[in-house]
Amino acid sequence: MAEKHFKYVILGGGVAAGYAAREFAKHGLNPGELAIISKEAVAPYERPTLSKAYLFPQGAARLPGFHVCVGSGGERLLPEWYSEKGIELILSTEIVKADLASKTLTSAAGAIFTYDILIIATGSTVINLSDFGTPGADANNIFYLREIDDADKLVAAIQAKKNGKAVIVGGGYIGLELSAVMKINNFDVTMVYPEPWCMPRLFTPEIAAFYESYYANKGVKIDKGTLVVGFDSNTNIFFCIIHPFTIRQLLLKDGRVLDADIVIVGVGGRPLTKLFKGQAEEEKGGIKTDAFFQTSVGGVYAVGDVATFPLKLYNETRRVEHVDHARKSAEQAVKAIKAIEGGKVTDDYDYLPYFYSRSFDLSWQFYGDNVGETVIFGDNDPASSKPKFGSYWIKEGKLLGAFLEGGSPEENTAIAKLARLQPAVPDLEQLTKEGLTFASKI
Incomplete structure (x- = not known):
């Protein structure tokens, strides 16, 4: 098969791929510069929908309704959007060999793709x-x-x-x-x-x-x-x-x-890093990156589930499996790529860990780090018609993590601010009494 060359290749067709493509488009692309190679048959979509509305008995979500980037309130990127931006979607294509030294990817069908810059966005596979x-x-x-x-x-x-x-x-x-x-x-x-x-x-x-x-x-x-x-x-x-x-x-x-x-x-899941074993430095089960998601191999970036990156807020390296990080790390990598091309510098990735879930009539959000002592506040009676409660994590006198069930958008923003600022907590008993009120004081 004929070899195809692209300036940029995103390997993987999940959430991170879609957000990276949008960021490339914001900075300006020439037609044919960028390709997304995915073993799935559809354009990138918001994966969390699959365990929620996709399975509803009535009013179930279906594509094209949840293509990226609707999960974060952005424009929905339909397949034609990629065509309009000159981005090639190479779907139903599984890459079985990656040679980072020669900048070559080989598909199961024998197709060969070469690149100048690679973004690894292969995500995770389920544990069977x-x-x-x-x-x-x-x-x-x-x-x-x-x-x-x-x-x-x-x-x-x-x-x-x-x-x-x-x-x-x-x-x-x-x-x-x-x-x-x-x-x-x-x-x-x-x-x-x-x-x-x-x-x-x-x-x-x-x-x-x-x-x-x-x-x-x-x-x-x-x-x-x-x-x-x-x-x-x-x-x-x-x-x-x-x-x-x-x-x-x-x-x-x-x-x-x-x-x-x-x-x-x-x-659980496992990060899909097998193609790159022995080629890029690894740490904590993922591909080690810097604060711009560049790996130990020049011109190769890793984002989302597969990346082990410096978590600036806690001065340590971590690997994070969550859609929020997939979105933001993809955007950060593209900003860094374009900054280097323009002879500029972009800011380090400064991520606040964030997790959420929705089920039945429940909806919770968590920000920060779940280490140290905990206090719980609010109405956590499971028989309540509208339960609303939360928890704080405190270590060495500082609030590091905050969880809230049933919060309003404003309240969720307030607990995120707490986790980011890490305020001093002199009295755990007083913190329990104040609950959400404590967040409004910061």
Whole structure:
């Protein structure tokens, strides 16, 4: 196949790719300078929609409604937008080899692409239960959710198994959001996870207790502190060896058995860095970058989930898996690229960690760092008609993190400001009493 050359190539077609393309367009592009290479068949879209509105029984979100950059209030970039800007969308194309020294990418079909500057925006892939050798993990009614094709398969299963039994494996973001949406679809829902409470990487036991009770009040059953150790199809074992089978039951480590029509697994992800092993410096599971997302290889940048970058606010390096960072790191990389071309300097990336989720009638936001002592304030009664509560994290006398459930846009902005400014907290008891009022004083 003929070799194609581009000045800029974005490898990956997720959220980061779309925001990087928009930033390139802001700075001005010549037609044919930029290409996005993606193994997905559609233009970049807001991935968080897949675990929320995409699965709703009524009024479900569908493309082109959630192409980037609508997730942050920007213009929706339809496929024709890329054409108008002279950006080549190379879709349904999986890159299987990357040679950073020769600036060459090779696709599964043998197509060769060369570039002057590369932005690695490959994101993460889901962790599969078969990675752990879980018996029966290749059954055809076990689902994972990362791309729109995954969501379409799940939608078809929901329609085929109406009012059935769904088991959600995992108690993190995906587990909580999918448990809610499956309940909205009128499924009998059970969550299973090994940790002592849900979202343990962020939630304190007190915060988790609210969500677990709220979900229980909605009819979601929760089995925590146990693992799924296998699946049973109740079919002939010889048939199962040859054909994908449909599981009927989950086997738990504590000896119990759960019936299931649909199983959805959300036990985490891994950054897709395999193509670059041994070519770019790595740290903490990602590709190491500077404050402009340039890697150890000149002209190669890494953004979003795959980047381990200097987190200026805390004077340390981190890798962050979240859509907000994917958007902002992509924009930062392009600003840095264009600044270098113009002989200028751009500011260091100064990111405030931010996480959020929406499920049922709930909506929470978190800013900062969840380290140190915690206080909780507000109405965290899961039976309340409109619960509204929050938590602060305090370390060495400074407020470092802030969480708020049910906050208004203004209140969420206020807690973000707290996490950024890190005000002194002389009295934890007084802070508990003041709650959100403390934010208004800063």
